[in-house]
Amino acid sequence: MSQTSTQEAALTSAPAAPQTDVLDQLMKPEVQQSLTVLVENLPKLAEMVTILTKTYDVVQNVVTDKVLIDDLKVGMEEFVKPIADKAKGVAAAAIEANDRTQAEASTIGLFGLLKMLKDPQVQQTLRFAQAFLEVLGERKNQNG
Template sequence: MSLTTSQRTEQEVSAVQTIANADVLDQLLKPEVQEALSVLVDQLPKLAEMMALLTKTYDLAQKVANDRVLIQDMVGGIQEVVKPLEEKVKGYASAAIEANERAEQSDATIGLFGMLKLLKDPELQKMLRFGQAYLDILGERKNNQD
């Protein structure tokens, strides 16, 4: 009596499953695998709790990622913060470029009396106060770290 193709296929699948089951059983009989499984079983409540938290986080991330109104509001909020900063940075950059150009064009020597005259300039005083305050703060933070 000859076997049909489907019967041969079923026998081959059954043989492969038997070999796979034997491999799994061999693995399960190893002491290190049994110990690892024991630790894993002990940690299952924590793993279940972590998976629940991850699932909630994933769901929230999906909702946020798919919420077009929220995304547009966030982009708008970021732009509201960045735009004034961008204008200030452009102003400072253009002032720095212009100051560099003036300094390169000028051959004037600034002597001791010129420096004393500059010390009376309100903008220089403001910058010196800022520099002093900045250095004081850095010193305080360094002392607090030590």
């Protein structure tokens, strides 16, 4: 019987120690100052928590909305597909051009070069190269 009362006394006194620690903490001036700051800023904190909660709800809805995710996926595929197709076309043209240069060993002379200069594709490439070099020169002058 005395054992039971001793255990009960130990159980009832155990929570008293943490309560005393909490009261000791509350008596410290820095804790009181921190609590004052928290109380003064409660309206702002409440507003921030409300905004964060709404943001969390929106993000949660977006992440779990399968229809929206599928629509975004389809939209991205429609955006990327033309770029990928064009890149594949350019790569195929580069490979074919490389194959042609490997198969043909003839030298391009002055008249061949003059004939090439009449080609619209060559003219467009030369205009692009000229404009590109001009832009690079302008940027170098601005930065340098």
